[in-house]
Amino acid sequence: MSSETPVLFIHGLWLHATSWASWRERFEAAGYPTSAPGWPGEPAELEAARERPEEMADHGIDDVVEHYSKLINDLPSRPILIGHSFGGMIAQKLLGQDRAVAVVAIDAAQIKGVLPLPLSALKATLPVFKNPANKHRTVELTVEQFRYAFGNALPPEESDELFRRWVIPAPGKPLFEAAAANFNPHSPAKVDTDNSGRGPLLLMTGGKDHTVPESVTRATLKQYRHSEAVTDLLEFPDRGHSLTVDHGWAEVADAALGWLAQQGL
Template structure:
C-alpha cells in the first residue's frame, strides 16, 4: 500500500493556522497526511499570536512562501497544497515552481496580472492600505472590519464568534505587494501561469466574498489559458471569505476531496 499523500494547508491573512483543524480531520479520514504550518512569526495559538503581534510584522509574500518551501523540503513526497486567501496565492506559486503535486486556491489573493479591483476589495483592504506606514507593521482587524471582509455572508453572531476564535494580527506587507504587483516588473505576487508542466490546479471563488470578490478569483483562472495543464474553476455563489472555517466549511472541503480524486490523487 502506498504512503498517504501529504497535504499542506496554507492559511490567509488575519487567520490562524488552527482554523484548519476540521479540514485536517477530514483529510486524515480520507487517508491523506495533512499539516497546517503557520506563517513566519505566528505563535502556536491564537492567543500567543495576539500577544506578540510584532513577530508577524514585515513578512512579505516571498518570505512566507519560502517558509512553506522549507516545510515541503522535509516531506517524503510532493504534497497537494491547499491555500485560502493569500494562502491561495502561495499555493499557486508553489505549484508553478514544481514543489506541489497539485494545488487548490480558495478565494486566492490577487496575483500579478489580475486587473479587476472591485470596491468591496478596496474597502476590505483599507485597514492596511489606508496607511502607508502599515507596510512594515502588523495590523489587526476590528470585529466590524472582520464582519465586512470575512463574515458578511453568515449571521453576525457567527461572524463575531469566528473573530474571537481565529482572528490574529497579520503583516501589512503582502497586501501592499499584491496591490502594486501590476506596476512592478519583479513582483513577489507573480506566478508563472503559462507553465504547462505543472500539476492540476483548482481555483475556487465565493460569490459573496468581499475580500477577494469572485470576479478577482475568476480573473486569476483566466490567466492560465496559456497553459495546457489542468486548471479548473468552481464558484460557490452564496459564500463569503469565511467559507473554509464557517459553518459551511465541509461543503468546500468535500468538493476539494472529490476534485483530487478526479485527478487521480
C-alpha cells in the same frame, strides 16, 4: 479513498493556522497525512499570536514562499497544497515552481496580471492601506471590519464568533506588494501561469466574497489560458470569504476531496 500524498494547508491573512483543524480531521479521515504550519514568525498558539504580533510583522510574499518551500523539503514527497486567500496565492506560486503535485486555491488573493479591483476589495483591505507605515507592521481587524471582509454572508452572531475564535493580527506587507504587482516587473506576486508541466489547479470562489470577489478569481483563471495543465474553477454562489471556517466549511472541504479524487490523487 486513501492517499500517501501529504496535504499541507496554508492560511491567509488574519486567520491562525489552527483554523484548519476541521479540514485536517476531514482529510486525515480520507487517508491523507496533513499539516497546517503557520506563516513566518507566527506562534503555534493562537493566544500567543495575539499577544506577540510583532513577530509576524514585515514578512512579505517571498518570505512566505521560502518559508513553505523549506517545510516542503522536509516532507516525504511533494504535497497537495490547499490555500485560502493569500495562502491560495502562495500555493499557486509554489505550484508554478513545481513544488506541489496539485493545488486547491480558495478565494485566492490576486496574482500579478489580474486587473479587476472591485470597490468591496478596497474597502475590505482599507484597515491596512489607510496608513503606509502598515507595510512594516501587523494590522488588527475590528469585529465590524471582519464582518465586512469575511462574514458578510453570515448571521452577525456567527461572524462575531469566528472573529473571537480564529482571528489574529496580520502583516501588512503582502497586501502592499500585491497592490503594486502590476507596476513592478519583478513583483513577488508574479506566478508562473504558463507552466504546462505543473500539477492540476482548482480555483474556488465565493460568489458573495467582499475581499476576493468572484471577478478576481475569474480573472485569475484567464491568466492560466496559455497553460495546458488542468485548471478548474468551482463557485459557491452564496458564500463569503469565511467559507473555510464557517458553518458550511464541510461542503467546501468535500468538494476539494472530490476534485482531488478526480485527479487521481
